[in-house]
Amino acid sequence: MNLVEKFQKVLITGGAGFIGSNYVHYALNQHPTWEIVVIDKLTYAGNLDNLKDVSDRITFIQGDIANPEDVEKAVNGVDAILNFAAESHVDRSLRDPIPFIRTNIEGTLLLLEAARKHQVKRFLHVSTDEVYGDLVGSDRHSLESDPLAPRSPYAASKAGAEHLVFSYGISYGLDVVITRGSNTYGLYQYPEKIIPLFITNALESKSLPIYGDGSAVRDYLYVEDHCSGIDIVLHAGTSGHAYNLGARMEVNGIEVAKTILGLLDCPESLMQAVSDRPGHDYRYSVDPSATETLGWQRQWDFQRGMAQTVAWYKQNWDWWQAVKSKKVFQEHYNEWYNK
Template sequence: MQSILVTGGAGFIGSNFVRYMLNKYPDYRIIVLDALTYAGNRENLADLEKDPRYLFYHGSIGDEKVVDNLMSNVDAVVNFAAETHVDRSIHEAGAFIDTDIRGTFVLLEAAKKYGIERFLHISTDEVYGSIENGSFKETDPLMPNSPYSASKAGGDLLVRSYFKTYDLPVLITRSSNNYGPYQYPEKLIPLFVTNAIDDQPLPLYGDGKNVRDWIYVEDNCAGIDVVLHRGKIGEIYNIGAGNERENIYITHFILDYLGKPKSLIKPVKDRPGHDRRYSVDTSKIRALGWEPKWSLEEGLKHTIDWYVENETWWRHIKEKQEEYKRFYEKHYASKDE
């Protein structure tokens, strides 16, 4: 396995994965396919542009001709391409169905046609739904509670069906909440960090006690790498760091680290179907030899520092991108408690 197609490789996790793989495997070639929607950004991979092992193609996973052309030249596929933000799915569910389900179908058909060695589908712990106690195992039923998580669950089931029906060598990872450099500033941590830098309100949903397991993106990339190379074909692997914290804890940490007042916290009306707690059992991937290296506090410090030091990157999005402005106005501007 030396040539890998990474779909959605200009996004947050995808771009970090591409960089991780090229740093670790000098003989690998990475082909990135990305539609460059609002959250895809070629600047995320700017440092790789002159690397002969890296190739970028602008296009959608729903475009059968583009996918067919690229799939014929690779050994493996890692599919990050997806619409991913829960808030957006509540108002724009159709786009999630198109990308997360039909786009996955197009990729699977091409992978079947060309006899791809491994097809690794990147999913999310949100497909399990919310859990009050304990942790979800890979064998637990899927109970998605938002159009986003439902579309991802649909993609997961489609991938599984191609293994059962066509013997396609598939793998699935379901990770907990990622954070780190290059994350589009609509997600909680980059949104709150950049708002705090500008002394703008931090729009915190509900009582702020929703619990997430936070994993630094590099740890997730390492886990995906392990599954790609050592995972058992047809299996699903949860990836989480065991860093379960309430959103209010994350909010306070960001403000304290930046030396900003708690008065910046602005409670807003909770979103519909907001899952209370996510937690996944990671014993299966740990049996492959993987374990997270970053503590939550060190990862948060590193992430906050990155946004402080890369102000031009996020300020261009927040101040120049009309899509971001529309999103912020729709989801936060008029949601005071």
Template sequence: MKILITGGAGFIGSNFIRSLIQGGKDYQIINLDKLTYAGNLENLSDLDHLPNYEFVRGDICDGKLIERLLGSGIEGVVNFAAESHVDRSLYEPDVFIQTNVVGVQILLHEAMRHKVKKFVQVSTDEVYGSLGPQDPCFCEDCPLAPNSPYSASKAAGDLLARSYFKTYGFPVVVTRCSNNYGAYQFPEKLIPLFVTNALENKPLPVYGDGLNVRDWIHVEDHCRALEMILEKGVPGEFYNIGGEGERTNLEITQTILRILGKPDSMIQYVTDRPGHDRRYAIDFSKIR
């Protein structure tokens, strides 16, 4: 199967490519990445020599490039390409709209024109909004209530994907995963940032009271779920992916400090960010 993986030099994308290749299945992979600040070709430098792997530098908003790539016999698309840092979306929302909405529409339309057999839109649990302490977990039928420009742009991309299935019968699947951690994550995210700061004896800036809750999943577990969805996912369906790993930000911070032998006095409470969702929790029973 020849597949186009967009955003494949980023955190989750590079782990997914590595997972597919190490799995030994017959995939021919084209990795399209714009190489913004969060993309790093060193993540996959050991794969450059492989005959079934090719890297192309480019933007999913470049319609002519997308048309050329999809015209080369691509059978599947997995779209990781996205602006994904919530804090940045508060100050540069236009960048998020361009990639996460316009770019998705261009990909969908060209993939449909070239009769791609499966399109996987990789999204986030943040599109559901925020939960209270006793609220049940998000399921796929929960209404969308995004609270940041980032999550709003991802929700828009999800709905575009849905519309291409409903209107044109195009075989789209949408996944929504909880917070990932693992190798190759850019150090603007909580775990790698705090590990780096602690090792350098810098303060660990915790928003608000630190009691915001996230459900954590290792990136390799996420990638295994995505491969299953690429192969077996039902067109038109949405699939939540979670790890049953609810932790407060403060718990994560204290765990990092304990493992590294650093004192809790390195925690620095800072003003909470606008629209900071209190809790995410995922019901992923559908995919089991």
């Protein structure tokens, strides 16, 4: 889809994280005239190595969106904000929800205030399908008009942020749009999430820890498709609206594990059941029709996307081994899987 260029200087928050860094690469390819500013706190999940091949083409600010001075510095002069910055792991939110409230809600509020002050043309907030809650026991797909029913501190913080975003559209006339993406996978994903965790464990001949009976279903979306959807909503979405981004491909945990083991020619005996996550949502599925009417279509099916992802982790041992060797990863892994 050919998009008319609307912006000159764009702020990407959380741009050293998984989806954010992928979007930086996507935007530099699709919008070569953009001046891109990235702000990232560089928490455990932020990694400057994700941007090292484009570091000379962006302005990077190490900063916290929940810090007013950092936000002011980052927002000054931009005409669009894409808010990827978030604490995003459900398991960590169950252990310590406070950072999720600070970053996901307070940080979003500070960005919105700065956007209002600086008369930013458009504010795009990257949210999640988890705000809809659990669809287990039904065959329906979540619509943007559905009530939000978050069931974890992470999902609740994202839902709270959404309400703030829409309130700034209504109360102050700020041009706001929201994307609600389904479970995303691909290169540069921190290996606490299921797909990179399973891939890297299999490469190390370690067990693949599967919650409960492995029947929890997710709609897995390849990261490049997620980025293209965000980009279309940024340019063509109607102000004040949310847009679902999903692949229309529901896959359970057992299928994820078997797909990865098959691609790596590893035995299925590496699969290991572990204690289920508290309050585990067993099915998410969104209807992306509204985004499709803007001209978006996913390009990657699950098998092709997984093959690409597995190949990347096989080729980038140094990247993920450096991540997994750190104390913050080891402590989390031992707490959740080595019980």
